[in-house]
Amino acid sequence: MYGTAVAIFLVILVAALQGSVPPENPFPYHVPLDPEGTLELSWNVSYAREDVHFQLLVRGLKAGVLFGMSDRGELQNADLVVLWTDGNSAYFGDAWSDQKGQIHLDSQQDYQLLRAQKTPEGLYLLFKRPFSTCDPKDYLIEDGTVHLIYGILEQPFLSLEAINTSDLQTGLQRVQLLKPNIMVPSLPEDLNTREIRAPNVLIPGQETTYWCYITELPASFSKHHIVMYEPIVTVGNEALVHHMEVFQCAAEFESFPHFSGPCDSKMKPDRLNYCRHVLAAWALGAKAFYYPEEAGLPFGGAGSSRYLRLEVHYHNPLKIKGRRDSSGIRLYYTASLRPYDAGIMELGLVYTPVMAIPPQETAFMLTGYCTDKCTQLALPSSGIHIFASQLHTHLTGRKVVTVLARGGREREVVNRDNHYSPHFQEIRMLKKVVSVHPGDVLITSCTYNTEDRNLTTVGGFGILEEMCVNYAHYYPQTQLELCKSAVDPGFLQKYFHQVNSFNSEDVCTCPQTSVPQQFASVPWNSFNREVLKALYNFAPISVHCNKSSAVRFQGEWNLQPLPKITSTLEEPPPRCPAHRAQNPSGPTVVNMGGGKS
């Protein structure tokens, strides 16, 4: 009687619902959850009420659906909402999965069902949840990346406890759930647009493709300001186009060859590696990006390349073949230059092997500093204003945060992502513009997980090496392109010496040995791990305070003391919603009638 597709028809609306149902189309944000697009999530955010309203569209509902959040997208230890049926009635409840993936009803019901409505398109579920519930089983909705998970129930279950996520069709989708609530700045009247899109790409039938496409601005294109940009996604491919970036090529080359093909293709001209200056970046779930009213991103004109590279990441886990795509980014620009040029500054760690992560670490933190001495020298007295930020690490990065300190005290978070994923790097507008003054310090920390590695992971450019970067978007533009640090190499040599004195001679401290070789021969016992951590938190640093990647500001930048921080910013304890006693203490019955087909 119950096949793989038990059709359930929702007949009666859920009654006695608390809270007001928001007006008709109040959901500015949308993502498809699964690669086929059968589950579509829309949401809005209220910072006043500190809650999120979700609208989940379930096309072709079978016997139920689960949706939720977890630290990194795993189906275990997840915070879930489940719509399920026992064959007679249907239920909606707040649940959680244990470390084996088995589902349990939550003793505290924090997801609140507001409406369940069947339409020709599918079932619409409207529900809300506070950012924080103070239930230890629940996920805390924070700024930055949120890993959404879903699962399809194909058959009835007598109880929630009978469901194990490992038996279901499941998946994950990363989004920035708490979008900033930013007023759209007014746009100039002489707005032009230029679409940067690779026409008619045949999406390869493989899980991951990075598509590279070169285009060029007209000859003698003068200096303009980009004031906004937005994604153009080919209709029907919403679940395949994962992220897109537009890069400007290096000005030192007169011209670049045209190309349209996979970025890892052997046919790709080497010169395209010189197209790395980010102009625009979009990732799934993001909307248009606006520059602040006083600033625009300069492009065109003398000293700027006419050549642009578009990179499109196709995520095609179902290996669908034959799909055509012309997605890209639409730039909005103006010849009426705004008062300020916007700039991009690199914060974090220098790309050097002296900053390293031992293997088998679950949460190893490395920190890079933009020191008071550098900001004193390089920033205008009126300061700069950071309005957006793109965080960057390689594969083992798990968290990134940049904090501003002044007078030895941490003052403000510039950008924080506690669930950072290297597979989801967007340029994010900040909720609040952060002003940086001469003498301020910017501290960027990245947390890495190397549990699946057996060798030391050193800093560097390679994909198996690591980075810790915050690309800070700011205005007015200054000469400061790069403000980063790394541990003093001499102190690292003392560390290798010390490893040898506490252990049997192992690390060659002879001059011809490279730092990666030295790290490779460290026996990673608890002592050597802890002392390396202590070294990074103590030893003097070498600071890169640069006008371009090779040209330093004048001054002594070696053997600099670590900035002294006397008070740190604690993450505030989550506020618990006051009125949770109103919530039901068990699942809500969703009245369903009709056929078991």
Added chain:
Amino acid sequence: MYGTAVAIFLVILVAALQGSVPPENPFPYHVPLDPEGTLELSWNVSYAREDVHFQLLVRGLKAGVLFGMSDRGELQNADLVVLWTDGNSAYFGDAWSDQKGQIHLDSQQDYQLLRAQKTPEGLYLLFKRPFSTCDPKDYLIEDGTVHLIYGILEQPFLSLEAINTSDLQTGLQRVQLLKPNIMVPSLPEDLNTREIRAPNVLIPGQETTYWCYITELPASFSKHHIVMYEPIVTVGNEALVHHMEVFQCAAEFESFPHFSGPCDSKMKPDRLNYCRHVLAAWALGAKAFYYPEEAGLPFGGAGSSRYLRLEVHYHNPLKIKGRRDSSGIRLYYTASLRPYDAGIMELGLVYTPVMAIPPQETAFMLTGYCTDKCTQLALPSSGIHIFASQLHTHLTGRKVVTVLARGGREREVVNRDNHYSPHFQEIRMLKKVVSVHPGDVLITSCTYNTEDRNLTTVGGFGILEEMCVNYAHYYPQTQLELCKSAVDPGFLQKYFHQVNSFNSEDVCTCPQTSVPQQFASVPWNSFNREVLKALYNFAPISVHCNKSSAVRFQGEWNLQPLPKITSTLEEPPPRCPAHRAQNPSGPTVVNMGGGKS
């Protein structure tokens, strides 16, 4: 109209109370809260319901009272219950104090008022609270020491927020709130008692007095078993007698001089320092101590001193003068020896300066090991059974825990006190007897706070030095008296060398320098602190596996590897009570009528 003593008369019982009121005198445990004994707390514990019923007797009620718990007895950041009046009505509510001591109503009401009753003796408030509430503002009631706090409201307050704890008469009392639920073992028929009490002591009019009194057993007193003991507290002095211990003197001396006076008196004979073997210990709030039915503590007979020392700690903060006291301990013993002699084994750290705590640390942990090699050699194949435990540190100790590990995995907590105070050292019966077998490892960790110190605190006997000891009471008695460890001194010298290589030459590593001198010259930067921690968690240890304090079991005990622990016991996350939604969301009105005198 409202003077310093506003008399409030409770007229009507609180109605509509949830839960059942327990029968008439169901409170086995009692303590006075304040030194005058105007507040008296009685309580019972239900492990089935995981809650505590409190009965607070308020003698001479003025305008209200507050009672609660906090980490270490501070009035700030405390979890409180408050009875207050605005002049017209009286209220009972769950509240908390912020870091400035200001009181706020708790958004979740977890203290539940069951009865409020005026009697000629005073006002009785009966209320209950779950061990754990899952409210981040609330104290988690755990095993071990609980710091109870109280305050007297002398005038009405228009609101809770108008109360600041710093303006009130307040105080603290330490108790073991979660007493173990142990069946009283059956006692032998030929039970004798002996009262060890200092007769007619004139309690000095000073805050702290340790009174020493020497008494002796009859000549040719043969071997007996102590099977229980209980406190005898002179009526009226309940709030002054803080703790009492009975020690047996060393057998190597034929006799000891009689003495009755302060332990720090210049008149006290030196020889009394040889009376340190604990026979019995009691502290405020504790009840009778029972040995398990199979065992008794041997005293009397050959090889055992006839001389006993009683130590009574008088805590007299109001400096009351002229009070007479004859408190002491009543030993119950039998000549019908039980199957097993009980013994006491010292676990933890060797008394040596190589184990040290840097200054200005808030929570520095030192760990001592009783290794598998020692238990293999010294314990009988059937194992030993630990039934009670007394934790011991000097002034900077804040937490103590002993864990049993087997096969590299932590299995069981022997005793844990997360709110340990050096001012409250009782012998505590364990909720569950812990059996230790040959090959098991016992790991004892102490956490210290040296925020108020400017110099290194080293291990040692002095009151300003530190100890980390668990006196484990067990049977059957074995030869193993002491199973402790300390870091290998050679590795500590490597540490001092390394301090010199990373800093400018500071620590003299020349042979004539003592370890305390070396520690005194370490510059305590973050690196030297972290590396010391790492050293203690890594370096080999020297193990004391001793028959008496000077005689080791045969074997190699130096440069022993640290026990390898592959899985640790996590403290389980507190369970949240299921039915808290039934609790009121605001304060309860306690109906009061009558005069404003």
